[in-house]
Structure formats: structure tokens, C-alpha cells
Amino acid sequence: MDPQAGPPAGACRSADSYLPEHGNGGYRVEHYDLDLAYKVRSNRLSGRATLTAVARQPLGRFSLDLGAFTVPRVTVDGKQARFIHRGGKLHVTPARPVASGASFVVEVRYGGNPRPIDSPWGDIGWDELTDGALVAAQPVGAPSWFPCNDHPADKAAYRIAVTVEAPYTVLATGVPTARRRSAGSRTWVFERPEPTASYLVSVQIGRYEQLVLARGGVPQVAGVPARLRKNAARDLGRHGQIMTTCEGFFGPYPFGDYVVVVTDDDLDDPIEAQGMSIFGANHVDGKRTHERLVVHELAHQWFGNSLTIADWRHIWLNEGFATYAEWLWSEASGGPAAQAHAHEWHAAVARLPADLVLADPGVERLFDQRVYKRGALALHALRLRIGDERFFALLRTWTTQHRHGSVTTEQFTALACVHAGADLSPFFSEWLYGQALPDLPR
Structure with a gap:
């Protein structure tokens, strides 16, 4: 040395x-x-x-x-x-x-x-x-x-x-x-x-039992403490349906398997890793209270893990998409429609300070809830702007073209313009680069 x-x-x-x-x-x-x-x-x-x-x-x-x-x-x-x-x-x-x-x-x-x-x-x-x-x-x-x-x-x-x-x-x-x-x-x-980013590599060590979440298709299993097995079986019981629904929206699941870990300790927030999500004991209560988080972490396998941001300023491409997946699952599974979630969260975000730029929130606000919710709102506004057929075709093309690659906001907006067959620069200028929260399209 x-x-x-x-x-x-x-x-x-x-x-x-x-x-x-x-x-x-x-x-x-x-x-x-x-x-x-x-x-x-x-x-x-x-x-x-x-x-x-x-x-x-x-x-x-x-x-x-x-x-x-x-x-x-x-x-x-x-x-x-x-x-x-x-x-x-x-x-x-x-x-x-x-x-x-x-x-x-x-x-x-x-x-x-x-x-x-x-x-x-x-x-x-x-x-x-x-x-x-x-x-x-x-x-x-x-x-x-x-x-x-x-x-x-x-x-x-x-x-x-x-x-x-x-x-x-x-x-x-x-x-x-x-x-x-x-x-x-x-x-x-x-x-x-x-190809896997270093922050998405994980090791989990505990006294876990295996719980099969779905049979056929993508192998989906959970590692759970014995005392939480019953609650986890209930709360993760629709995981096969969630996977199928996400594949319908986003294209084929990008990895060879998927593992859910439920720790014996409480955790502040769930954690995503490559091909894996980690939840705390407090996230399983036998009532599916936190099923939206199950959807959110699974959606990160496409948005964040397969498509990994090239620079941390593009974090909305991870969190906005995963949050919007929650709304899509709600709509697909018989809950409130994405439109209802959008109106609720638009009103909530409108009450917060208008001082965040979604496409460049700043390092201190990397995990600000507005990155999550305003990111989802931007996607819903884009869906309303270009229509369902073009919007979901865009999402599937996005995940296919950049599978296991690195992505930027500029790449997404350019692809969106191709799918829309129109220049969306004014739309993205407001939603991604402006501080003021735009109105949702009618």
C-alpha cells in the first residue's frame, strides 16, 4: 500500500x-x-x-x-x-x-x-x-x-x-x-x-419459510417468518393476478423469477431489489391493507430495475411509473379508477408548495412524495392527452426498447412524441419542467 x-x-x-x-x-x-x-x-x-x-x-x-x-x-x-x-x-x-x-x-x-x-x-x-x-x-x-x-x-x-x-x-x-x-x-x-445496478443488489438473512405465490409462468415465491405466514398468504394472495395484469400493461416480466421477503421486524418503507421486494412485518396484516405497495414494488421490476435511470435526476421515471401502476391495478381489480385517484392526488398536490421540477427535483428531494404523485399525475395526463391505445403501446415499447438498459427523461419524451404522432413539447414543458401544477386534461 x-x-x-x-x-x-x-x-x-x-x-x-x-x-x-x-x-x-x-x-x-x-x-x-x-x-x-x-x-x-x-x-x-x-x-x-x-x-x-x-x-x-x-x-x-x-x-x-x-x-x-x-x-x-x-x-x-x-x-x-x-x-x-x-x-x-x-x-x-x-x-x-x-x-x-x-x-x-x-x-x-x-x-x-x-x-x-x-x-x-x-x-x-x-x-x-x-x-x-x-x-x-x-x-x-x-x-x-x-x-x-x-x-x-x-x-x-x-x-x-x-x-x-x-x-x-x-x-x-x-x-x-x-x-x-x-x-x-x-x-x-x-x-x-x-445487467443490474449496484443499488439493486440485495441479501436478506433470516429464519424464513417459503410461501409459493403463483404457479406457472414466472416463478413467484415469498420468504416469510412462520408467525406471519397466514397474514402473508392473505395479503400476497393475488400476486399471480397482479403479475399478469402488470405484464398486460408493461410487457413481459423482465427477469427469471420474483421473490418477496417479509422480515420479522417492522420497516418504514418497502424496498425494491432486482427480482425481489422486501416488506416489513407491519406491511402484512391479513387484510390486504398494503396491497398497493405490493403492486408498486413489483412495477419497479420494469421501471427502475430493467429500465434503470442513467442519472439520479431522472428518479420520476422510477417512482412516477410505479405509483401509476398502483392506480392501474386499482382500476383493473375493481377498485377506484385511475381517473379517481388522479383527481384525488391532483387536489392533494395542489395544496403543496409549487416549488418542485419533476424532471429535476434536486438531490434533497429525490424521494419527495411529489416526485411519486406528480409523476403518476403526469402519466395520467399523458394518457388522457394521447388516448389509451397509444399510451399503453408507448409503455410496452418503452420497456421493450430499453430492456435491461439505462434511460433518461429525454428518451421517454421523444418516444412519447413518436407514439402520439405529434409534438408534445408544450405538454412536457408544463408537466416535467414547470413548477406550477398543470390542470388535468379534460
Whole structure:
């Protein structure tokens, strides 16, 4: 380790307009291979992360995002590398520079007590439960448990192996591919071949039983504590119908499976991950009180996960679409129509300060409820403006053209104009770039 070596200019920053300190320049990651061992009682994580990456420019040095762990060793292409680990960045100097366009392999050994990362939105990342652990990484929590290029546009494939004590079950991002037993422990292996943003990679550890949510089509299962099984079976009982309805609106489900986790602890909000959603014990009451949240998190598999925003300022493309999915399910399942929800929330948003620009809300307002509700209102207004046939064709084209890619507001508005067969610039200027809340079209 060379304490004098500093990172090159731009290497430890991304091009993100909101969170440039998260993510790194000069390369992209193609694959992460994570081998983890976790002890629940002592909250001790030991890891070996192997990253296969491609250089975008000549690299004499590069950086990764990583939280407060001890790092005893880093290699690049099998050769020991010099490194500095400080301020949430692991700065690496390979034995030999990496040529532009070349593929290279980084291996990082690390360990310690994982803890969430402080952020303007609270503690984010790996967190202890009463009897287990969870990952809630949006938007900057991934470095709390593995070294990564922590930017939503840097999407990669994953293999994750987690070893825990025998009483515990592991549910992680990816399709389960192997399970191994040894004295007192179990190793669970998952693979996610689809390109995945680091904040959408998750590990859930607890005493879970499996609950099948739907048979046929997309495999849909839940991991639930025994005491919550009855309530979860009721509250998630229409999940197969919800999936079919969402596929009708948005096109084929974009991943190989879908897993719901219900923790034994209460959670403030549900959490989305790639092919997975996580709910707290407080979200299952046997009365389907929170079914809209079940729909919301499933919709993120299209909007946010398959179609991942290229920059955090485009967050409405995640939350506005997922919120509008709630209204669509309500309409499709015999509840209030989307029009009724739109009028209710238009009145509610109109009572709030008119100081938010939907397409650029600012980092402090990344998760402002107006991003969610005004985003859904903008979509409903667009539906009224261009008609159902063109609107739903637009949504299906949007998810198909950009499947497993990165998206921007400008891409969506351009595609909407194509489907409308008209220039919608004045419409989008009001709804996405103006502060005042427009009236809903009649």
C-alpha cells in the first residue's frame, strides 16, 4: 500500500449530476463474483469480491466504492496491487497499467462489521435485524457490503454466494443455483445474469419459510417468518393476478423469477431489489391493507430495475411509473379508477408548495412524495392527452426498447412524441419542467 499515491483526476467521481461522489470513472464492470461469510450474532462479514471490468481509458490507477472494512489484499489480473482505502473509496494502483479497451480482473479481500452508510435520506445499506440482516441500498448503500462502481448506469451481472449459520435462510439477488451444507453452516448461491445496478443488489438473512405465490409462468415465491405466514398468504394472495395484469400493461416480466421477503421486524418503507421486494412485518396484516405497495414494488421490476435511470435526476421515471401502476391495478381489480385517484392526488398536490421540477427535483428531494404523485399525475395526463391505445403501446415499447438498459427523461419524451404522432413539447414543458401544477386534461 502506498500512502503517497493519490487517485487521478476524475477517477473517484462519476458523471452523476446529483451524486458525483458515488461511482467512479475510467471503466465499467461486467461481472461481480461475491463470496461472503456472515455471522449473525456478531454482525461479522468476511468477503472476497472478484470484479471483471473493461477500461474506458488507459488506467494507471482507478477507484472502487467501499465502506468501513479492513482490506488486507487487492490484486489486479492476479498480481498484487497497491491501494489506499479512505473516505469510502478504495484507490487501486495495479502492478501494470491497464490499456484502454482491455478487460481486467480485480480481487478484493475485506472484512469487518458492516453498517449502513450515512446519507441525507437516513442510514442506507446493510443493516441488522433483530434476528438476521437485510440490505436496503437505494441510492448509495451498496458499498456498505461490497466493493463496487456505485452508479446506477454501471450495470453488471452477478454471482453471490453467502455462508451463514445453519438456522438461517439466505435470499439474495438472482436465481438460486446451488446450496451446500457443512458442519453448522449453509452456503447459498445465486446468479443474476441480467445487467443490474449496484443499488439493486440485495441479501436478506433470516429464519424464513417459503410461501409459493403463483404457479406457472414466472416463478413467484415469498420468504416469510412462520408467525406471519397466514397474514402473508392473505395479503400476497393475488400476486399471480397482479403479475399478469402488470405484464398486460408493461410487457413481459423482465427477469427469471420474483421473490418477496417479509422480515420479522417492522420497516418504514418497502424496498425494491432486482427480482425481489422486501416488506416489513407491519406491511402484512391479513387484510390486504398494503396491497398497493405490493403492486408498486413489483412495477419497479420494469421501471427502475430493467429500465434503470442513467442519472439520479431522472428518479420520476422510477417512482412516477410505479405509483401509476398502483392506480392501474386499482382500476383493473375493481377498485377506484385511475381517473379517481388522479383527481384525488391532483387536489392533494395542489395544496403543496409549487416549488418542485419533476424532471429535476434536486438531490434533497429525490424521494419527495411529489416526485411519486406528480409523476403518476403526469402519466395520467399523458394518457388522457394521447388516448389509451397509444399510451399503453408507448409503455410496452418503452420497456421493450430499453430492456435491461439505462434511460433518461429525454428518451421517454421523444418516444412519447413518436407514439402520439405529434409534438408534445408544450405538454412536457408544463408537466416535467414547470413548477406550477398543470390542470388535468379534460
